[in-house]
Amino acid sequence: MKKAILLLALGIVCSTMPGRLRAQATVAGTPAPVLPLYSGAIPDSKPSQLKEATTGQGANTSVADVVQPTLTVFMPAREKANGTAVIICPGGGYSRLAIDKEGYAVAQRLNELGVAAFVLKYRLPNDQSQPDKSIAPLLDAQQALRMVRQLAPKYNLNPERIGMMGFSAGGHLAATAGTHFAQPAGPNPGPASVRPAFLVLLYPVISFADSIMHKGSRDNLLGMNPSPEQQRLYSNELQVTSQTPPTFLVQAEDDNVVPVQNSLVFYQALHHHQVPAELHIFPKGGHGFGLTNPTTPTQWVDLLKNWMAANGWLSK
Template sequence: MKEPASTSRRALLGGVAALGAASILRPGKAEAGPTALTYGGETIALWPGKAPGAPAKLPVRKVGQGSKDPAFDDRAITGIATPSLEVRRPAYRNGSAVLIIPGGGYEFLAWDNEGEEQANWLTRRGVTCFILSYRLPGEGWAKRATVPLQDAQRAMRLIRANAETYGIDARRVAVLGFSAGGHLGGSLATRFAEDVYAPVDEADRLSARPDLAGLIYPVISLAEPFTHAGSRDALLGKNASKDALRAASVENRVTADTPPTFLVATSDDGLVPIDNSLAMYRAMLAKQRPSEFHGFDRGGHGFGVRYKDDIPVHVWPELFHAYGVRHGIFSA
């Protein structure tokens, strides 16, 4: 697959606010080109009524378009007032499901690069996908440090509550997170049993533990010097205490119950250093938990599935799928 020209991830992280409510390609039909997607599917609201800790004035949804190529979208979404799951069904189902968590430094959602395009290749393999539109902690919500985790836990429980509806096995549900979404996916994999919101219905009796975690160029530590400072400050606020930083660092939360975890990072990632993935890998090994780490010399940050054929990191989706097959989540 050839790498399309697009606004760089670094530019998005540095200036998403400037994108505003730009005109976007609307879902509904496939566009021409090798990266074209067909959008559309059911939407599952995470919460009945307002989400926990809602501010008096809810954030307003804005969608910035980072692509100048009509063949594909590269949207950055802010103003998540109503968190939800966007369902992408495969043409045939193999019973597995993935909760996809886009990144964006906890300041926006990289919706296409780390959401729709991931669902595209997974559904072609028979996997039912649920893309998480989660609240951004800096948009006025109470208890900002756990706002995204509230949504991730609730999302996993709702997927299991609707397993029969979507023809999936509630014991074969993975999470796949990117960058700050990798931090959130890792937090879900290690803090799935933590009480971060008051139960609202019967779905909250179900487990929020993913059966497998895929963390792609993830933010892991918020306490170590190699953290991504933007994600840290967006989640916890500036000048967070050392205790808060340690508590939110995924590598410190690994236990004997952490699910098998797959990690991908690159040596030339100048935004989220590869040390993050290494810290998680070491923590998994220390707890004798199944884990697989792939470190590539080239690829940078935010590559998603947009890579040139001559860059070895392009193999990561096949490696992740194979890992899921070995652990009984995906079908060969």
């Protein structure tokens, strides 16, 4: 009876949500709460006619023109929970978010490992709604880290075990969060740490150097004619220090969207600064494989599990 009531309630939530975005469920079977990222005014925003748009369905669901950033909370079953959390940044070239394939589906797999997952619906760079579009995604990523740390007691999380995962351009955002935390974006950022405990980067955009960049991501974030200083600032392989978090990297060698050199140069920078890192290059798989591409070995999840366990992030 209780299960039937829960399913009925979930159906009501689904039917009233706008567009094609429907309520998500955690591995434990409960609806996933959606939390606003900011309780007051959203920084680096200005009035506009921009309205969020959702296209596709299922694994192909994507979101564009995000105005109100949110975190969707996926909690593991209580008996599995180990206190580690991951904030997930879906990709989409800084023009949209592959919110299901590189967000909700991955969050549910992390729950199976006992890891709490927070899918970040971050603002995409937009001159209409942001005075400085280059910092809006990073502001949201850093706010997500603050917020999850604040929520740690509520969700029984270890505030020192909050990592960040990103796919494609979401990988660029996660890598930016992992290399720009010493000087947080925006005015009056506050004392709370915005350093992720670790990074998990899947086919990530890393560099904005002309030779290996993903042009769409760079153009969307920095504009068509970025200055050399901007290109260098957001080429994250150039921003690695000894304080950059331990990193797990996965990419396919035949990626024809984001050159595999992006993962290679980031790994080399991490190695140079003696930051623990693990890199896996699959010979085939293309770009954007997530968990759904049948031609790509999905054992990267098992490899990630082993890496997290070896570092103590899966222990209770």
